[in-house]
Amino acid sequence: MTQRTYAGIAVDVNDEGYFTQSSVWTPEIAKAVATEEGIDLTDRHIAVLNFIREKTAKGEALSLRSIGKSGIVDAKQFYELFPGAPLKKASRIAGIAKPSSCV
Amino acid sequence: MKKLVILGAGTGGTLIANKLRKKLPSAQWQITIVDKEPDHVYQPGFLFIPFGIYESRQVVKPRKKFIPAGVQYIESVIEKVNPATNIVELANGTQLTYDYLIVATGVDIAPYETPGLAGAEWHKSIFDFYTLEGATRLQTALSNFKEGNLVISIVELPFKCPVAPLEFAFLADSYLRKKGIREKVNIFYTTPLPGAFTKPKATKILGELLEKKGIQLIPDFNIEEVDNSDKKLVSYDGRTVPFDLLTIIPVNMGAEYIGRSGMGDDMNFVPTNKHTLQSVQWENVFVLGDAANIPTSKAGSVVHFAAEILYENFLYAIEGKPLTASFDGHANCFIVTGIGEGTLIDFNYDVEPLPGSFPLPVIGPMKLLKINRLNYLGKMAFKWAYWNLLIKGRHMPISTKMSMSGKETD
Numbered sequence: 354m355t356q357r358t359y360a361g362i363a364v365d366v367n368d369e370g371y372f373t374q375s376s377v378w379t380p381e382i383a384k385a386v387a388t389e390e391g392i393d394l395t396d397r398h399i400a401v402l403n404f405i406r407e408k409t410a411k412g413e414a415l416s417l418r419s420i421g422k423s424g425i426v427d428a429k430q431f432y433e434l435f436p437g438a439p440l441k442k443a444s445r446i447a448g449i450a451k452p453s454s455c456v
Numbered sequence: 457m458k459k460l461v462i463l464g465a466g467t468g469g470t471l472i473a474n475k476l477r478k479k480l481p482s483a484q485w486q487i488t489i490v491d492k493e494p495d496h497v498y499q500p501g502f503l504f505i506p507f508g509i510y511e512s513r514q515v516v517k518p519r520k521k522f523i524p525a526g527v528q529y530i531e532s533v534i535e536k537v538n539p540a541t542n543i544v545e546l547a548n549g550t551q552l553t554y555d556y557l558i559v560a561t562g563v564d565i566a567p568y569e570t571p572g573l574a575g576a577e578w579h580k581s582i583f584d585f586y587t588l589e590g591a592t593r594l595q596t597a598l599s600n601f602k603e604g605n606l607v608i609s610i611v612e613l614p615f616k617c618p619v620a621p622l623e624f625a626f627l628a629d630s631y632l633r634k635k636g637i638r639e640k641v642n643i644f645y646t647t648p649l650p651g652a653f654t655k656p657k658a659t660k661i662l663g664e665l666l667e668k669k670g671i672q673l674i675p676d677f678n679i680e681e682v683d684n685s686d687k688k689l690v691s692y693d694g695r696t697v698p699f700d701l702l703t704i705i706p707v708n709m710g711a712e713y714i715g716r717s718g719m720g721d722d723m724n725f726v727p728t729n730k731h732t733l734q735s736v737q738w739e740n741v742f743v744l745g746d747a748a749n750i751p752t753s754k755a756g757s758v759v760h761f762a763a764e765i766l767y768e769n770f771l772y773a774i775e776g777k778p779l780t781a782s783f784d785g786h787a788n789c790f791i792v793t794g795i796g797e798g799t800l801i802d803f804n805y806d807v808e809p810l811p812g813s814f815p816l817p818v819i820g821p822m823k824l825l826k827i828n829r830l831n832y833l834g835k836m837a838f839k840w841a842y843w844n845l846l847i848k849g850r851h852m853p854i855s856t857k858m859s860m861s862g863k864e865t866d
Contacts, residue, residue: 414751417648417678417692418612419722429680432692438650438676453654 359385364448371444371451375406378448386446390435394446398434400425402447409449415440458485458774461544461554463534464711465491467499467847468745468759469560470522474849475767477524488528488552490544496522497588498842499616500756500835503623503792505591506598506703507631512588514839522847534561537717539738556774558766559719559726559735560744561711563616563754565590569707570611572682581687582702585624586616597701598631603640604700606632609689610647611679615708616746616754619801621645622652622662623792624703629669630795643670644697646677646689655808658801661825665793708754710747725749730805732779733766739773742766752785752805760846761786764856786858788814790835798831800824804858813862817853821862 354373356363360381365373370389372378380399387394404423408415417440421428435442440452460476462469473489480487501515523529533547537557544552565586567574573582583597584590608625625645632638645652645666652663652673666673680692688698710724719737720726727736728748735741744766745759752758761783768781785805792798800822801809811825822831845852 413721416612422722428678429692437693 369451372448375409375448375450378406382448383446386448390442390446392435392442392446397426398446401431401434401443405443405447406449409447415444415452458555459553460485460487460556460558461552462487462489462558462560463537463544464559464561464747465489465496465519465523465529466560466562466745467756467842468562468763469558470496470519470847471760471763471849472558472560472744472766473527474522474524474847475763476770477527478849479767479771482526486528487526488530489523490530490532490534490546490552491519492531492533494519494531496847498839499586500842501839502585502588502591503620503627505588506583506585506594506624507627507795508595508599509795512592516588517843534711534713535716536713537719539717539719539735539741542740555740556770557738557741558744558770559714559741559747561714562746563708563710563725565706566709567704567706569709570679570682572684573611573704573706575682575684577682577684577687577702581700582682582704584704584706585620586705586708594703598628601641601701602637605642605644605698606701606703607644607646607689607697607699608703609645609677609679609697610649610705612707613648614754615705617789618654618753618755619789619791621647621703621705622666625666625671626669626793627795628703629671634795638670642672644672644674644699646674646679646697648676648678650675655803657811658809658825661799661811662791665827669794708746714747721749730785731782732769733762733783734769734773734779742770742773750783750785753787753789755787755789756842756846757788758786760852761788761856784857786856788854790831790838792832792835793827796832797827797829798835799827800831800834802858802863807858807860807863810863810865812864815859815862824863 357366384394417428420431431439444452495516496519498515501510504510535545535547537544542554565584579593583594608621632641651659653659678692681690688696690696710720714720714724726743728743728750730750746754765781765783769779772779788802790798790800802814803809813821814824816822
């Protein structure tokens with residue numbers, strides 16, 4: 354485990370850069386993490402991140418489908434907001450664990 | 457008279473009906489089981505039909521043959537369940553009331569969920585092998601296939617039998633080599649996962665195997681649509697994969713009545729306690745097998761192990777006792793890695809598939825995550841055990857809980 358500083362706050366992250374405690378997260382911290390991912394956060398991004406954090410807090414699994422049906426973005430727009438690997442990037446910026454798949 | 461209704465007479469429903477009928481006195485318990493179709497299919501056998509290794513008659517038997525005496529069998533589509541009033545409405549007009557309900561209606565493919573998938577090329581150059589019809593039609597298409605791109609694709613997770621598309625790819629490689637046309641065919645394997653499989657050790661070993669067999673892995677590929685006119689897959693991030701023959705695992709969803717009844721999540725899986733197998737919302741509802749949203753494989757072995765736990769907890773529940781039997785998510789899957797060769801994985805909620813040995817009585821020990829002929833024979837021998845032991849609720853020589861015995865850890 355290592356520590357990184359985002360928006361002046363020290364945050365514990367794992368070796369892939371995912372937060373180990375999601376409670377420290379703020380939108381300001383998210384902006385700093387997003388910059389590392391090459392993303393300039395907009396209100397739309399923040400709305401998606403909040404949705405992801407709420408789903409996760411309820412213990413529900415994240416999927417492209419559930420985000421696509423969130424009413425905030427569809428799957429295509431989710432890709433546009435977080436290009437490349439949207440679920441992984443958005444999870445890291447949202448301060449939650451890396452999404453995992455069960456076998 | 458108490459009433460138990462079991463929805464679905466597949467692997468799980470048939471197995472639990474057999475076990476509970478033996479245990480519950482007929483004078484006190486009426487058991488009814490409902491299914492929409494007359495045939496019980498041995499689903500692990502579908503994989504072998506496209507390659508002509510099995511014929512359809514080897515994987516189909518009448519359901520009634522496996523329903524024990526003393527269990528009422530009704531063949532009907534299920535219209536709706538009302539869990540607040542304990543009533544099941546059937547499409548044939550019957551209403552069933554229950555004291556306890558076991559949901560075991562599994563999952564089905566939903567090709568219409570993906571734009572273009574259920575279009576003009578469906579069952580022409582695009583096939584599933586999760587239905588008898590798809591697997592049989594694919595057999596014809598493969599035997600006529602001469603050259604070009606064979607693409608194997610997973611649309612979305614979770615899906616039934618997570619190793620099946622890999623097994624299909626490995627068998628296709630063997631099959632095309634035997635036909636002497638392997639060098640005329642490019643095999644591509646697209647998946648939404650970052651690698652060949654979900655967990656690290658198995659992903660590494662199976663990924664290396666794909667590479668060794670010249671099967672090109674296309675990871676992180678989420679299909680947005682299937683373009684029928686140009687015969688290509690299009691991903692959300694704009695990548696395209698052209699195909700001449702496409703074998704696809706469509707979105708897998710729970711039964712439609714689950715959705716109509718408001719009992720499921722957005723994929724019609726029923727929210728279920730992953731240890732007790734009781735519905736999260738209704739105390740008198742248990743969920744067995746693929747129909748549940750529990751975080752383990754949707755696979756026959758899982759249903760078998762889960763049924764042992766559900767059986768115990770069901771008996772506790774009807775006596776008003778706490779549900780102390782706990783499911784560990786155990787799964788045990790033979791993986792065919794080519795014609796005549798296979799490997800084996802054994803894992804649960806907490807322990808990923810590890811290499812080592814697996815102490816299967818009589819024919820074992822089997823090798824985990826190693827490729828040999830014995831594992832292939834184990835897979836093929838399982839068909840007999842399925843029809844004769846498993847779904848009849850007879851003892852299978854394998855432990856319900858996963859054991860670390862023989863497994864190699866770092």
